[in-house]
Amino acid sequence: MLDWEHIFATRSSRMKASEIRELLKLLEQPDIISFAGGIPDPALFPAQEFQAAYAEIFSSSQVNAALQYSVSEGYKPLRDWIVADVAKIGIECSADNVFITSGSQQALDYLGKLFLSPNDTALVTWPTYLGALSAFNAYEPNYDQLSLNGNRTPEGYRDTAAKAGGQVKFAYLSADFSNPTGETIGQEGREKLLALADEMDIAILEDAAYQHLRFNGQAISPILALDIARKGGIENTRTIYSGSFSKTLAPGLRVGFVIAAMPVIRKLVLMKQAADLHSSTINQIAIEHVASRGFDAQVAKIKKVYSGRRDAMLAALEKYMPKNTSWTKPEGGMFVWVTLPEGMDGAELLAKSLATERVAFVPGKAFYADGSNANSLRISFSCANDQMIDEGIKRLGRLISNSVAGDNETLPII
Template sequence: MAITFARRMEGLKGSEIRELLKLTEKPEIISFAGGLPAPELFPVEEMKKISTLVLEESGTAALQYTTTEGFPPLREHIADRMNSKNKTNIDKDSILITNGSQQGLDFSGKVFLDEDDVVLCESPSYLGAINAFKAYQPKFVEVPTDNQGMIMEELENIIKTTDRIKMIYVIPDFQNPTGRTWPLERRNKFMEIINKYEIPVIEDNPYGELRFEGENLPSLKSMDKKGLVVFLGSFSKIFCPGYRIGWVCAPEEILSKYIFVKQGADLQASTISQREISKFMDIYDLDEHVDKIKAVYTRRRDLMLKTMKEELPEGLEYTYPEGGLFTWVELPSHLNSKVIMEECIASNVAYVPGGSFFPNGGKENNFRLNYSTMPDEKIVEGIKRLGVVLRKHMEVEAESL
């Protein structure tokens, strides 16, 4: 008999980034494609000690099931950290531990979206979120975005003229893929609009602590007076992604739905991973660890942007991120970054073509570069290789015009 899949499977495809990472596993390729943290900064020696300590102190509990909500001391650490870093006023009962913030994205779709409901998002937006939401068969409306993030006048016009808006997905801090950050004025205006129309917001914040310069800005969650903002956080970029520990912070009415969904999905996140991260935060200074990460990433960002200025051809634009992991390059409109990528791979350098970051497609003249993973000498060499390929394509196109 023929196998029949659910209709939702028709619109799904593998993540372009994950497929690219398979290509770039070859040691000769200098990859700016992934959003990977620098592995040399993982606290391996400290975690050897922590792992032993957790097993010695509470081995049977660490290897047992725990509550769906998560290990209470870790949730307390997260609440304290959010109150300090994100200007919120919450306690552990507002926190659900997830398997990475990606699970929080999937749960957001499951909690809020029916088929043909509308999701508003920045343009471009995070590919992993787009793919997570697509499983629930919504329609995406891209809100025009400039170098300071989502344009609020455009947002309100869309809300006024669009039916069935179920949620808005945003990354206000060091956005993936562009690296852009919303200024305070935009955040205030956004929350004014949200409170007026009472639309749920998914605030994705995996990079917020990785600020290299400038002033820390309050999270949207800290401005939430009506219980409309769901905050997604993660230890992946500030600690170790291999633990797969993230969290959802939301008011009780909404969080209870996420808890119910998680019970049906996987019961709970890893007990031992939660206890090990919590024990690390008991013994060591996570802020000190994050400062080490920021110092390395600041240097690599500066080096990448300096080399781009020297080696890339004129006629393209790129963002200057104040933190996070990415810069975003815009080519002349007639160039296709996916086509150019094939030649880059042949030259042993890789980026992520930008088209997939636009949920409705149609914009192929952009690409994303990551500066966190490659060491300094490979950043320089990789940008030089990229410059050679881009210069060739831009010269050929210029001759044909």
């Protein structure tokens, strides 16, 4: 067999299988209670609305354009709809500032390609979205921990990046109900990030995949909106906002978007032309049909269901988890982050859980750029009903309690 390794580019060594993608295969096993996949509940997809949208496209003269090559920027009516939607949250822009991608994951890949040269540094939260690390890894960066509590200085970031052989290029974060922790960055933290980015002259990549999924609490302006307010217009901003219809309408259509100043958009368009020419035209048209006729109602429907499941999960955690375990209490999104007793390994716990309790989750260290903090895990409530949540957390709490007891039994008595 041919030895391919010496032919592959060096960057290929940094490409790893997604732990989450692998765990999703467990959903096919009926006896598994899965809190692993951060995916929307398919029962909540607006299937009838999409059926009507595609039927309308195929029964009109629009079908020719829908099946034809199209512009790389994206379907103009969809970009116009996005402009109107984000204006409600303070992002004032034009359709020229909106670029359609094949899901927000493609946006992360393009942005990594645009900014990162080998050995450059990306500032990321600790933990951060695993998919972002996977996208950036191909461009051979280093990572440093993004801190908004004042214990890191611009000079410190620069020195660390220089010692690693490059420059700091951007700070990446999900500010609202982040994947994996479910936590939200407050306005003070967002303002500090803007000040840091201005001082360091770097970009901010704002991942807003869960922007619409706030269940309670006071809404906070997106970082891009704050940047626009500071700078007097989007063309003067350094924040690049990426969004998606995957969590609100349907992920299978693979429609996401980027909002940014025109110099960034122009570069992304060139990348699109070189990569896949344009995102699926017919899917963009269908998304625009459904969004323009019922987006707010769809969001209200899923928020009602997901908020109930969030409440059920928090109640179950309170009921069944041992006292030396802690967890986040998100105001929206799809995730809860659990911190296990010190010394416990989430990956080892998962192996035990699948073998004995038949409960799946994602070990936490996968979300750390340095593979640290093994005593953590991510659980998602989006695809589990109240009964599954109660039973699954009960089993998981029992397993953690038994593991702690087992560890204690091996300790010498002093």
